[in-house]
Amino acid sequence: MPKYRTNFLDKVILRIDFEDISLLKLDEYSDIIKRVFDVSNFQNGFTGSFNIDVAQGVVTQSRQELSIKEFNSSTKVNKKISLSQKWINLEYNTHSYTNSTELLEDVESFIVPFIETLEVRLINRIGLRYINQIVAPENVNPLVWSTYINSGLVGSLAFARRRNFPISRNFTQQYYKLPNADVVFSFGLWNEDFPNPIITKTFVLDYDCFSTLPRGVNDITLRTEVKSYNEIVEKFFEDSIKQPLRELMGVEDE
Secondary structure, three states: OOEEOOOOEEEEEEEEEEOOOOOOOHHHHHHHHOOOOOEEEEEEEEEEEEEEEOOOOEEEEEEEEEEEEEEEOOOOOOEEEEEOOOEEEEEEEOOOOOOHHHHHHHHHHHHHHHHHHOOOOEEEEEEEEEEEEEEOOOOOOOOOOOOOEOHHHHHHHHHHHOOOOOOOOEEEEEEEEOOOOEEEEEEEEOOOOOOOOOOOOEEEEEEEEEEOOOEEHHHOOHHHHHHHHHHHHHHHHHHHEOHHHHHHHOEEEO
């Protein structure tokens, strides 16, 4: 895959969901990661579900209190870890993501030690999500993207351009079943100013690659799985864009 000098990644999120665990060893984990994540805070949250049994005419709700801890870094201010009894997130925000090498190193340095120290036994979901906010250098018409984006992804914008009234959002989701993972691909003009008409030239390419089959931690090599998800997303991304966008990002090699 090509490498680029810059990118349009607004956010990258690696999320691991697991069966409830105890956080009694959280201080031990904090000591392991404090060389990078040296700022932390607690907050309370909850998770819940809402179920309707049509046959019985019964509505049930459940709610579980969560202790959420967030770890930030004074040196890498746009990178953070957040966790609870049910999940852990590693996030790269505000275009701070560099490449998959850093991601895989962080998996080994920060996620694997959490799983081992907090004694996670059953993982329900592994998800890797890349959110690209592509901003074109010119902003003549926010509905024209054929120079940079695969024509198959922007066809509906031609219909929108022929209307006699402005459009406020044009966003699509596609769901893919792969042999070892699922992918939700969301793309289009999200428009942060919705429901106002679209005026800024920003195109979203959002890839969420994940597994949902519960597995024991001994059945998973986390680095290998995350690496495979990254490769899947890279292939989706390359198929979504055209050469002028590669040149805009500064393609280094093929």
